[in-house]
Amino acid sequence: MRPPFVITVDGPAASGKGTVAAGLAAVYGLAMLDSGLLYRAVGVLAERAGLDLDNAEAAAGIARRLRAEDLGDPAFRTRGAGEAASRVAVHPAVRLALRDLQLAFARRPEGAVLDGRDQGTVICPEAPAKLYVTAAPGVRAERRWKQLQAQGEAVGYDEILADIVKRDERDGSRADSPMRPAADAVLLDTSQMTIEQAADAARRIVEAARARWEAS
Ligand code: CDP
Numbered sequence: 001m002r003p004p005f006v007i008t009v010d011g012p013a014a015s016g017k018g019t020v021a022a023g024l025a026a027v028y029g030l031a032m033l034d035s036g037l038l039y040r041a042v043g044v045l046a047e048r049a050g051l052d053l054d055n056a057e058a059a060a061g062i063a064r065r066l067r068a069e070d071l072g073d074p075a076f077r078t079r080g081a082g083e084a085a086s087r088v089a090v091h092p093a094v095r096l097a098l099r100d101l102q103l104a105f106a107r108r109p110e111g112a113v114l115d116g117r118d119q120g121t122v123i124c125p126e127a128p129a130k131l132y133v134t135a136a137p138g139v140r141a142e143r144r145w146k147q148l149q150a151q152g153e154a155v156g157y158d159e160i161l162a163d164i165v166k167r168d169e170r171d172g173s174r175a176d177s178p179m180r181p182a183a184d185a186v187l188l189d190t191s192q193m194t195i196e197q198a199a200d201a202a203r204r205i206v207e208a209a210r211a212r213w214e215a216s
Contacts, residue, residue, distance in 0.1 A: 007028070008114045008185070009021040010119050012171070015135045018034065022113075023199040035098075035117075041070060042085070043084025045062045059091055066097075074151075082163070090170065118177035128212070128216075129209035130181075130182050132182070137168070188201055
């Protein structure tokens with residue numbers, strides 16, 4: 001039987017994957033899961049509880065208690081939240097605790113768009129459409145700088161670039177579910193693209209995958 005039409009959009013920080021994923025969700029009328037937000041929430045809530053982010057069991061306790069309705073806090077969108085997320089995301093117990101929520105999303109019969117680091121490799125390897133969105137670190141740092149400025153968080157470009165490089169390294173080298181493209185993911189490098197160009201390119205890739213899925 002044909003799997004649901006799931007689109008996975010993985011890639012590093014500020015690569016444009018969130019924007020691409022939201023655009024695809026609108027075009028295809030699909031619900032979208034921002035899986036990074038789950039890790040951000042666990043990181044921030046663990047910090048607020050005064051826990052050590054390197055303590056896997058403590059962070060997993062927070063992850064097990066996380067509910068979809070807890071995810072609206074704007075504090076989860078800050079620079080510090082991204083860093084906290086990446087630290088708790090190395091723990092297998094945290095990843096396991098967040099797995100069911102992600103699987104439930106991936107198995108929606110009507111399909112979905114899943115945004116993250118391991119959606120195409122671990123959460124939904126059977127997804128008919130997989131994208132891996134990247135961009136050069138300097139371009140990503142500039143995008144994130146603008147985004148944080150717009151949110152009222154003034155941070156220097158150099159610090160953001162350093163954050164991004166450190167996070168790429170941590171996310172890419174962890175043993176459990178490292179950030180990497182699935183074997184059948186299509187790479188989309190958005191370094192030289194505007195948001196509209198990236199969204200168009202993503203739609204063309206997904207159209208081709210959808211045609212194959214419909215014929216299957
Ligand atoms: O928006 P940005 O790409 O900066 O971050 P995000 O997608 O919200 O993810 C924040 C952090 O959560 C990442 O750096 C990863 O460490 C972790 N994450 C993960 O491990 N697995 C996912 N599926 C999504 C995020």
